[in-house]
Structure formats: structure tokens, C-alpha cells
Amino acid sequence: xxxxxxxxxxxxxxxxxxxxxxxxxxxxxxxxxxxxxxxxxxxxxxxxxxxxxxxxxxxxxxxxxxxxxxxxxxxxxxxxxxxxxxxxxxxxxxxxxxxxxxxxxxxxxxxxxxxxxxxxxxxxxxxxxxxxxxxxxxxxxxxxxxxx
Amino acid sequence: xxxxxxxxxxxxxxxxxxxxxxxxxxxxxxxxxxxxxxxxxxxxxxxxxxxxxxxxxxxxxxxxxxxxxxxxxxxxxxxxxxxxxxxxxxxxxxxxxxxxxxxxxxxxxxxxxxxxxxxxxxxxxxxxxxxxxxxxxxxxxxxxxxxxxxxxxxxxxxxxxxxxxxxxxxxxxxxxxxxxxxxxxxxxxxxxxxxxxxxxxxxxxxxxxxxxxxxxxxxxxxxxxxxxxxxxxxxxxxxxxxxxxxxxxxxxxxxxxxxxxxxxxxxxxxxxxxxxxxxxxxxxxxxxxxxxxxxxxxxxxxxxxxxxxxxxxxxxxxxxxxxxxxxxxxxxxxxxxxxxxxxxxxxxxxxxxxxxxxxxxxxxxxxxxxxxxxxxxxxxxxxxxxxxxxxxxxxxxxxx
Numbered sequence: 238x239x240x241x242x243x244x245x246x247x248x249x250x251x252x253x254x255x256x257x258x259x260x261x262x263x264x265x266x267x268x269x270x271x272x273x274x275x276x277x278x279x280x281x282x283x284x285x286x287x288x289x290x291x292x293x294x295x296x297x298x299x300x301x302x303x304x305x306x307x308x309x310x311x312x313x314x315x316x317x318x319x320x321x322x323x324x325x326x327x328x329x330x331x332x333x334x335x336x337x338x339x340x341x342x343x344x345x346x347x348x349x350x351x352x353x354x355x356x357x358x359x360x361x362x363x364x365x366x367x368x369x370x371x372x373x374x375x376x377x378x379x380x381x382x383x384x385x
Numbered sequence: 386x387x388x389x390x391x392x393x394x395x396x397x398x399x400x401x402x403x404x405x406x407x408x409x410x411x412x413x414x415x416x417x418x419x420x421x422x423x424x425x426x427x428x429x430x431x432x433x434x435x436x437x438x439x440x441x442x443x444x445x446x447x448x449x450x451x452x453x454x455x456x457x458x459x460x461x462x463x464x465x466x467x468x469x470x471x472x473x474x475x476x477x478x479x480x481x482x483x484x485x486x487x488x489x490x491x492x493x494x495x496x497x498x499x500x501x502x503x504x505x506x507x508x509x510x511x512x513x514x515x516x517x518x519x520x521x522x523x524x525x526x527x528x529x530x531x532x533x534x535x536x537x538x539x540x541x542x543x544x545x546x547x548x549x550x551x552x553x554x555x556x557x558x559x560x561x562x563x564x565x566x567x568x569x570x571x572x573x574x575x576x577x578x579x580x581x582x583x584x585x586x587x588x589x590x591x592x593x594x595x596x597x598x599x600x601x602x603x604x605x606x607x608x609x610x611x612x613x614x615x616x617x618x619x620x621x622x623x624x625x626x627x628x629x630x631x632x633x634x635x636x637x638x639x640x641x642x643x644x645x646x647x648x649x650x651x652x653x654x655x656x657x658x659x660x661x662x663x664x665x666x667x668x669x670x671x672x673x674x675x676x677x678x679x680x681x682x683x684x685x686x687x688x689x690x691x692x693x694x695x696x697x698x699x700x701x702x703x704x705x706x707x708x709x710x711x712x713x714x715x716x717x718x719x720x721x722x723x724x725x726x727x728x729x730x731x732x733x734x735x736x737x738x739x740x741x742x743x744x745x746x747x748x749x750x751x752x753x754x755x756x757x758x759x760x761x762x763x764x765x766x767x768x769x770x771x772x773x774x775x776x777x778x779x780x781x782x783x784x785x
Contacts, residue, residue, distance in 0.1 A: 264616070265467070265681060289610065290597045292714075294694050294707035305707075307681070307694070311615045316681055339597030339714055342423075365424030377432055 243286050243310055247317065250281060257320075265316050272321040272330050275306070279333045282308050282317065290337050291316070295347040297379045302328050302353060323353065332358035350377035389417070392728070394735075394765070396425045405716070409723070409731060416731055419723045421716060434706035439465055439675050442703060443537055446693070449708065451532055452495065455488050456686035457693070457708065458537035463618050464693040465539040465672075468680025474667040477541035479657040481619035484528065484536050485684065486650040486657075490561065491520040492687035493643040493650075496739045497568070500640060504581055504733055505770030509568070516564040523557045526550055541669025551658055562651050569644045580776045582637035585726065586734030589634060592721040600689020601642045602715045602738045606634035612685040624656040636737040643739075675701070686711055688739050712738065729768040 244266060248255070257269035270278055282288045288308040296303040301322040308317045321330055332355035334341040344355045345364035352375035355361065363370075375381070395406030404425035410418040430449055434442050442465075446457040459481060466473065473481075494517040501509030521531045527546055528534035536542050546554075572578055588598065593606040603610055611628040613621040629645045631638035677699040684691045689711030696705045715738040722734050 261467075267679070289594070291690070291692050292707070292709040294705070296696060296705045296707075298704075305694070307692070309615075311610045314616050316616075318681075337597070338595045339717065342713065342717060343709075363424075365427045367424075376429065381432075 243288075243313065244315070244317070246286065247282070251278065254278075264314060265318070267318045267320060269320040269322065272323060275319065275321050276331045276333060276336070278319060279306060280336050282319075283337055286310070288317065290339050293340060293343045293347060295351040295353060295377070297351060297377065299379075301325060302351065304330060304347070304353065306333070328352055329354040329356060331356050334358050334360075349375070351375050352378065394731075395422070407719075407735065409728065411728055414727045414729070416723050416726055416728060419719055419731075421719065423716075431706050431708060434703060436702065438701045439539055439672075439697075439703065442706065443539065444535060446706075446708065447533055447535065447537075449710065452492050453488060453686045453688065453691075454533045455484050455536060456684050456691045457710075458535075459485055459619070460682045460684040460686075460691040460693040461695070461706075462537045462539050463682025463684060464680045464695040465675065465682070466680070467682055468678050468695055468697055469539075469672065469675050471540055471670055471672060473541045473670055475620075476545075476661065476664050476666055477668045477670075478620040478623070479660050479664060480542045480544075480546055480668065481537065482621060482624070483546065483654050483657045483661075484534060484542075485619065486653045487520060487524060487527075489650045489687045490647055491517050491524075492739075493647050494520070494565070496643060496687075496736075497572075497640065500636075500733065500736060503736060503766060503769055504578075505773040506578075509572075512564075513568060516561060516568070519557050520561060523554055526553060538669060540672040541667070543669070545668050546658075546661060548662070551661065555655070555658060558651055558654060562648070565644070565647045565651075569647075572640065572644060576780060577773065577777050577782060579637065580780070581773055582640065582733070583633070583635055585636045585730050586722040586737055587634045588718050588722050592718065593634070596718045596721065597714045598689070598718050599714055600686070600711050601639055601646070602689060602711075602718060604628070604630045605638035605642045607632040610690075612683045612690045616683055618682075618684070620657055620660070621653070623660070624653050626653050636733055639737045639739075675699070688712060689715060715739075727772075728765075729772040732765050732769045 251270060254270055254274050255268050256271065259267040283290055288310050291307040291309050294305040296305065301324055304321050304323065306319040323330055330353065332344055334344050335357060341360060342364055344358055345362065347353050348355055349363050349366045390411050392409040392411055394409060396404055406422040408420040409416050430445060434445055437445050443458045443461050446461045447454050449457045494513050498510045498513035501513065524534060525531050527550055528536050528544060536544060588606045590606050590608060593603050593608055599610065607630055609628055609630050614628055626649045629642050629649060631642050675697045677697055679696045682693045691711060692709040694707040695703050698704050718738065719735055723731055726734060
């Protein structure tokens with residue numbers, strides 16, 4: 238595949254759905270998309286463009302809960318990061334674990350540490366926290382201080 | 386009648402003494418499903434990082450792992466440098482690669498020794514670990530520590546490699562290369578090892594892609610990914626070396642990848658040492674302020690790609706640090722590799738992805754049907770070794 242093609246392809250595919258495009262060429266691309274489109278976009282990047290899924294990061298910011306999906310095009314040395322912003326009062330997003338088995342654990346981790354609900358996750362159990370950890374307490378959120 | 390039995394292994398990894406908990410569902414000798422539980426040793430390093438400065442964070446992430454203790458600092462520095470757009474001095478690049486590759490050497494030897502131990506090749510274990518020792522001595526001479534070298538800072542490295550240390554380093558490498566060569570030939574030619582490990586725990590290319598496997602686990606399944614080549618950092622694009630891959634995806638292929646990678650590591654270190662004689666100057670760029678923004682850093686650790694994501698708001702502390710260690714994506718591949726194999730093979734397959742080593746060994750096996758019988762870690766090892774002995778006997782060879 239030619240150097241720029243995957244990025245151009247992605248831009249064309251998403252079109253107006255891209256809410257924000259940030260880039261640090263030639264290696265890093267960050268694009269914000271509406272949360273309804275994450276499943277389709279992840280499927281396109283992973284299955285059709287053949288990117289490797291690295292991991293998801295959940296970031297708790299004052300305005301919204303951000304979920305970042307990092308994909309690597311290893312042969313082209315590019316990392317494309319998809320961002321979805323979830324409003325704090327409705328932290329829900331479609332799970333990508335049904336199409337990418339490698340996302341199974343990390344979504345369970347984000348769910349329990351940041352309180353994001355992944356809809357249609359195949360195995361929504363806890364991953365890291367103990368069984369007796371109180372419901373509704375999310376240790377990685379900003380309001381939780383380290384000494385609590 | 387359904388004779389399904391659940392064998393709990395853990396909460397410590399049976400071979401590598403790590404806090405993980407496996408539930409094997411078995412029918413007779415055959416494993417039909419596996420369930421993994423983790424989280425017994427969660428230290429909330431990502432949370433702690435939010436209250437450390439960028440300089441302190443490097444030393445914090447060094448504590449994530451004791452064996453690949455320089456992997457996380459390199460990935461973290463790469464992330465901070467990506468975020469702030471820092472170029473590190475050339476001499477620092479060579480030193481980073483030297484430390485990274487020495488670490489790969491000792492880590493792969495550690496794994497090879499343990500793998501030998503757990504299939505009952507104790508001689509292999511003893512000898513390999515003996516050959517690993519000089520590499521740790523090199524570390525002590527060069528960095529001051531056998532482990533947790535504390536060599537990396539954003540912008541470069543903390544210690545220079547002195548001109549007078551280079552002969553000692555080269556001599557140690559020559560010695561190590563001869564020994565690793567001997568071991569590799571012995572392993573590749575050994576009919577018992579071939580019978581024991583070939584075709585066992587195969588990870589297909591498709592599964593490796595779907596589970597997003599990295600490092601030797603992916604490379605042994607024919608996926609040629611290596612961050613050192615794909616996203617060059619340190620001095621990896623300045624020296625000549627190869628990415629090792631195998632097609633089979635079984636335990637044997639993973640062992641071959643690791644052993645052959647040792648030679649590539651030695652090759653890289655030699656070239657870097659040679660360059661250190663001519664490339665002089667600073668070993669760290671001055672880093673004043675970290676601007677707001679986000680950065681991604683990667684490093685090819687012995688076990689695969691380490692991924693760090695750092696976000697800054699312009700203060701001296703990160704807003705968020707996300708760490709993805711290679712075992713996090715390699716471990717779930719056991720869902721694809723273990724079912725269908727025998728209980729005696731489960732141990733070595735689980736070890737083949739090379740999770741990190743720490744903690745204490747403790748396994749309890751309870752037969753759910755009777756609730757009576759208890760097996761422990763020793764029994765699992767006994768099963769594994771008995772299988773090797775049987776193969777030796779059938780071949781008319783004496784077990785070593």
C-alpha cells in the first residue's frame with residue numbers, strides 16, 4: 238500500500254463524520270468521531286485496512302469521558318487514534334470486542350476503572366478489581382484522589 | 386455422564402510465579418476450555434503517575450516489571466519526546482539500544498532456562514542461567530545495577546558508557562555468543578525437544594491477528610512485526626539487523642524465535658559499541674517544559690511491544706498515562722492455544738508467551754466432582770516432566 242493511502246482512504250470513508258482532525262505527520266493521527274460510528278469505523282480499520290489494534294485508553298477530562306482507540310499500521314509506521322467523547326451523564330459506547338477479540342480485556346478494565354458502559358460486550362465481568370469492591374466507585378476517575 | 390473437571394491453576398502462574406489464575410476445563414487428559422483471571426497484583430501505576438512529575442514518572446514505570454525493567458522507561462521517554470518534540474543526542478540513542486538489547490539477551494535466556502526446567506530438562510536450565518549471569522554482570526558494570534538500571538530520562542540517558550568499560554563489555558558478549566550458539570544448536574538438533582514441543586499449542590496467524598498478539602508470540606506465527614524496525618527509535622535505524630520470524634506458531638517456533646533473536650541483539654550491541662568510540666558529545670538534551678498535548682511511545686520489549694500514551698495539560702505532571710504491556714494482549718491467546726491440548730502440555734503452552742516472573746509459586750488443583758483430590762504445582766511439573774521422560778524412553782535416549 239502506498240504511503241499516504243490509508244490515511245486518505247480513511248478520510249474519504251469517514252467524510253463529514255470526522256468532528257476533529259489532528260495530526261503530527263508522518264506518524265501520528267488523532268481523529269474525533271461521533272460515538273455512533275465507532276463500531277463501523279473500527280471494523281473498517283481493523284478488517285479492511287488491516288491495521289493492528291494496539292489498545293484503548295480511557296481519559297477522564299472535565300468536559301467528557303474520552304475513549305481512545307489506538308490502531309497501528311505497522312508497515313507504514315503510523316498510529317491512528319480514534320477518539321470518541323462521551324458525556325459524563327451518559328458514559329456509554331458500543332463495544333468493539335465482538336469484532337476485535339483483543340479488545341475484550343481492555344474494555345472490561347475501562348468499564349470498572351472509569352465507569353464506562355460498553356454495550357453488547359461479550360463478557361462484561363470485572364477484570365482487575367476485587368469482587369467486594371463497591372459498585373459505582375471508579376478508582377481511575379479524576380475526582381478520586383490517590384490517598385482515598 | 387459428563388465427566389468434565391475444572392482445574393484451577395493459580396492465583397499464581399504455575400511456571401513463572403506470576404499472579405494469574407487459570408481455570409482449565411478438562412475432560413480426561415484433554416483441556417476443553419480455559420478461563421483467565423487477572424488483577425491479583427494491580428498496583429494502580431497509571432493513577433499514581435498522575436501525581437508524579439514527568440521526570441519521576443520514568444522511575445515509577447521502571448517498577449512495572451523487574452525483568453524487562455528498561456522497556457517501560459524507554460517507551461515512556463519515547464512518549465514524552467513525541468509529545469514535546471524532543472530530539473535526543475546521537476550518543477544517547479546508541480546507549481539506549483545497548484541497554485535495551487542487553488536486557489533482551491538476559492530475558493530470553495531466562496525464559497529458555499525456565500522452559501527447559503519445566504519440561505524436565507534441568508541441565509539446560511542450569512547451563513543457560515549460568516550463561517545469563519555474565520550479562521547481569523555487564524549490566525552491573527555499565528549501569529551500576531543488575532536490574533532496574535535507571536538509565537533513561539526524557540531527552541536522553543543518565544549515564545554514559547565509559548570508553549574503558551567497552552572492552553569488558555565486548556569480551557562478555559563474545560563469551561555469551563559462543564555459549565548461546567552452543568545452546569541453540571543443542572536445542573534445534575534435539576529430537577526429544579522436537580517431539581515434545583513441535584505442533585504443541587499452535588497459535589494460527591488469524592488468531593494472532595484477532596487477539597492482537599505482539600512480540601515473539603506474533604513473530605512465531607509468521608507476523609513480521611517489530612517496533613524496532615516499524616517505528617524506529619533509539620539507534621535501531623542506524624544499525625544493521627534482522628527481524629526473526631517463524632511460520633509454525635507452536636511452542637518450538639517461539640523458542641526458536643527467542644534464541645535466534647539473541648544473536649541479532651548481540652549484533653546490534655556490537656555495532657552500537659563501535660559507534661560509541663566515534664560518536665561523542667552530550668548524552669541528554671535539556672528538557673525544560675512539557676507543552677500541552679498528547680504523545681505515544683513504543684518499545685519492543687523482550688515480550689513484545691510496550692505502548693505508552695501520555696497526555697499533558699502544560700503543567701509538570703501528566704494528566705493521564707496509559708500503559709499497555711505485551712502480556713496484556715499475549716495472554717488471551719491461550720484461549721486459542723490451550724483448548725484441545727493435554728493437561729501435561731498446558732503448563733509449557735502457558736509459559737510459551739513468556740509472561741513476567743515474580744511472586745511465589747502456589748497451585749491447588751481440586752477435583753470438583755469429589756472435592757477431595759488436591760494437586761499442587763509440583764504435580765503439574767511432574768506431569769510435564771513425565772511426558773518428556775516417556776518420549777525419551779520411546780526414543781531410547783537417556784533423559785538429561
